[in-house]
Amino acid sequence: MDLKSVLVRLLEDFDVSNVKDDWSWMFDDLFMNKSIPSFRRKLRHTGLMFKNSDEVRKIYTAFAPNTYLLQEIKRRGIKHPFDWDGSKKGQGFIHISEKDYKIMEEMRISVYSLHTPMDRNRNNKIVSTAYGFARTIGLKVKEEFAPEGPRNPKLILGLIGELKDKDFDSLCKRLSKLLDYKVKTMKSNDEVGKVAVVTGGGFVPEIIQEARDKGCTTYITGIITPNASEYSKQNYPKTLEEVKKIEGINIIGCSHYLTEKWAMLFSIPYFEQFCPTEFIEDKAALKKLE
Known part of the structure; x- marks a missing residue:
């Protein structure tokens, strides 16, 4: 062609x-x-x-x-x-x-x-990163949230919904087995509850806070740990500090690649x-x- x-x-x-x-x-x-x-x-x-x-x-x-x-x-x-x-x-x-x-x-x-x-939410012949990962982990989507940012304020990239899992530790074990990868966690409580998904680089305090404000008690993303880049050295400590201030929400990191390849x-x-x-x-x- x-x-x-x-x-x-x-x-x-x-x-x-x-x-x-x-x-x-x-x-x-x-x-x-x-x-x-x-x-x-x-x-x-x-x-x-x-x-x-x-x-x-x-x-x-x-x-x-x-x-x-x-x-x-x-x-x-x-x-x-x-x-x-x-x-x-x-x-x-x-x-x-x-x-x-x-x-x-x-x-x-x-x-x-x-x-x-x-990353723009869509679920037809074109499947976005969030919808692709949601399909993979079995998330029953209830609503969309999280604008990409000031550059693209109308571009929505996150999903909120429900999983069959009730216990947080059991969910982490299931995801680790499903992805063949030991997921990273920041545990706040034992309940999975309402779940938010933002793939890839979704370890963003403002987005996590938005998920919490919408009643989510579990937030699943890609990257939640630092790497050796200068950007990570300069920005990760402050980001982690801000995220830790958000109470009542579990965070799971499933890696950049394993959350986005499905799209x-x-x-x-x-x-x-x-x-x-x-x-x-x-x-x-x-x-x-x-």
Whole structure:
């Protein structure tokens, strides 16, 4: 299929023109040289990043671009524009290497990022990160909440609902088994109660407080522990201090990758209208979980 035709549909279906996102802090010299100018417009860092072909023969959906992912494509659409390492010694988001750029060019791989648009709540052929994770853990959704922020005040990214679990410890055990990952916890009480879900980087005091104000006693997100990046060193201690002031709410961290990958998997029916589509499980990301 013609790349231009796909881009027109993505622009419309994901409302890309009206979404603001800032990744300028990750733009190194290589990125400036390889990326297309339209992606680098101020606060418009969504959409096509790298164009290496005018044709689309297959779409791959994935969490983020990295060497493992590109080599998988070489052997046989992404959410984030940059790879992520949230482990204790990790640096958070990671610059794309020259080796990876060469693989993209050699294999004529174009990269399209839908970071913020995939967080916008929707549950049809396109499944947002929160709805994808809610489906995975069995959340019966009752309402939506949590605006993305001042940049996108009308973009709602959180869900509130109910789980079958009543006991908090039992819920944590179930999630750990389901995700094959020992979830991180900040326990306040034994009851699960009303549950809020905000995937990925939802460890935000204002959002957690909003969930508590809406009667939630359990809050599930991705990242709740620090990594070794300068951003984390500068911001995590204050964030943790503010979160601890919010009384009566349990917090569960299920990792960035394991809360957000489901959107790319469950949205395959949407992308298949253009051409054959495949989700790639990022085994490299599984080794760098928080």
